[in-house]
Amino acid sequence: MAPHSVKPNLRDFQRAKFYRFEEAVIQRHPLNQLLSLDQCRVLAHKYNATVLVKDGRGRRHAGASYEDNLITLPRWSRQTTIVLHEVAHTLVDSQYYPHHGAEFAGALIGLLSRESIGTVESNTGAMLAARLKIDLGWICSDAFSQRNKMLR
Template sequence: MRTHRDFQREKVYAWEGKASQAQHKGQNFRTIEECQAYLNPIWLTERGRYGRARVPAPAIERPHWGQRRAFAHADHRITLPTWCRNEWMILHEAAHRLAVRWKDVAHGPRFVGILIGLVCRHLDYDASEQMRIADEMGVRYDVRSIGSVPVHGPTWHVERVLRAHGAMTPMEIACELSIVHGHDLGQPQIRGAALQLIRGSRARWWRGKLVLVSQDGDAGQELLAA
């Protein structure tokens, strides 16, 4: 069998660090069983999309002695060290098993496209932003392998910024979205998104800033500290 050089592995790792906002690091699941329970329903919904309709979910197992990285094995197993037991890393390894074709490079364009599709459908990331970051970092991806993904409007982007940074003025939101996330939203769009959040009881104005309202009705730590 012919082998192919994994020409962009390090670039992909760097892209993941930026594209995931470091959420691919850290432990979300305590046990291997929890990791398997997370993967199984996702695999069932995704396998037909990538020509693996008759293939069961890979078995997630404990790593061998001294293993420091997650690994997708050719015999359809995934081994996860403790620090890798999180959603992003599980989807990363699942993407390897979904991308199986003899001519594919391990971290090649088809793999990256599949991973973008997985994290957008199951971790609620924005596909256009994922592709923009990949383009900036020189990471090649196959657009056809991404598949259909949710389309996010201004309200989703504004809410995400507020969730990450707390109370912000419309100008601060616009700058964050433009400079950091690459979305050029004008003041009317941001105020329209703010109105949608307020009508949905998900945000409120506070001293000229928009702040998310928690489920129990409190408007964030900023109000408590005022």
């Protein structure tokens, strides 16, 4: 029997909790700034050199696709922390990991700390206090360079 690729049905258990945490903690950080679409592209390309960053006007929510290596950003979402959130989605393969799972949380902590939006320690502590699961291996992993190598 030939193997077939069936996308596993991964439940996004911490999605609502993750968004509440970001809104209450991360988005309130003083270095979270409003950005132009060009500034969003520059920021995204620091961590995923080949990601396509599109104008998301007409959309209600910001969005990202690992498979398409794409981020869409409505005007309201063009801020540092949301761009980093969407970049993290382009680094964590949603076929194998839940969209807001422990691996995603680890990747986002790494991105935030690289932009001085908290430290690895402070963001890890805050996420754990919010009862979010974190894969510590993804915080300083090679996800950033791996993704860039794969897409070149």
